[in-house]
Amino acid sequence: MLTFPRPRRRLLRLAAGASAVLAVLTGLGGCAAGGSLLDKPSLVIGVKPDQPGLGMKADGKYTGFDVDVATYVAAKLGKPVRFVDAPSARRETMLTQGQADLIFATYSITPQRKTKVSFAGPYYVAHQDTLVRSGESGVDNVRDLRGRKLCEVTGSNSWRRVKEERKIPVELVRSKSYKTCVDDLLAGRLDAVSTDDLILAGFSTGQTKIVNAPFSDERYGVGIRNGDPDGCEAVNKALTEMYQDGTARKLLQRWFAKSGLALNYTVPQFEGCG
Structure with a gap:
């Protein structure tokens, strides 16, 4: 059995205690980072402030299709919502740094973006x-x-x-x-x-x-932080209900009926919530 001089034993005890405290703090930090949006009392949702028909901000109020869809989803989740600007260049950062819980901002799902954040939806295919x-x-x-x-x-x-x-x-x-x-x-x-x-x-x-010559599918996803499959599934459930109860059709017609575009009123095929 190994023995150490008294000063050495004291140093070892102090180091062990510090390691235990660090482990506890790390565990707490991990819980905070991995918490679900379902546990939050309210949601911060990022939308565009300058896209007519989708997300516009005037006199501090946001309007548009994306805003209405986000409002519907938040209501289905039972959460009050606060909207914030979500410029294209900052969408991933807003999610990863906790500045927004969800992003509804013409956020096309791409393999590159999926390496940084997760997606619920899509809620529409443009x-x-x-x-x-x-x-x-x-x-x-x-x-x-x-x-x-x-x-x-x-x-x-x-x-x-x-x-x-x-x-x-x-x-x-x-x-x-x-x-x-x-x-x-x-x-x-x-x-x-x-x-x-x-x-x-x-x-x-x-x-x-x-021009009316479309050449790609753009799946508008709901941006969500990685590691929240329960939140993702809850958002997908709300989006499904939005199409089933006729709300999606009403919102699309409200904002885009005069555009002449061929609108789709069926539930899109969702991404998996891994």
């Missing part, structure tokens, strides 16, 4: 299309964008579908939001804006038009 000035006659589909100036929004994948996936040689013009893209389009600083048709529908006016 399709990427192209917006041009109303007098433009040379763009009938995405391939006609060859050699033209296309908007690139920071944090969005839409431009990648054109330049990287379809190898169309466009000149990218960076922007912080799709509202800025449309402003630049109208000012002649770029030739086209290509992203989800629901986003484009909100910006379509007498000065712009949608």
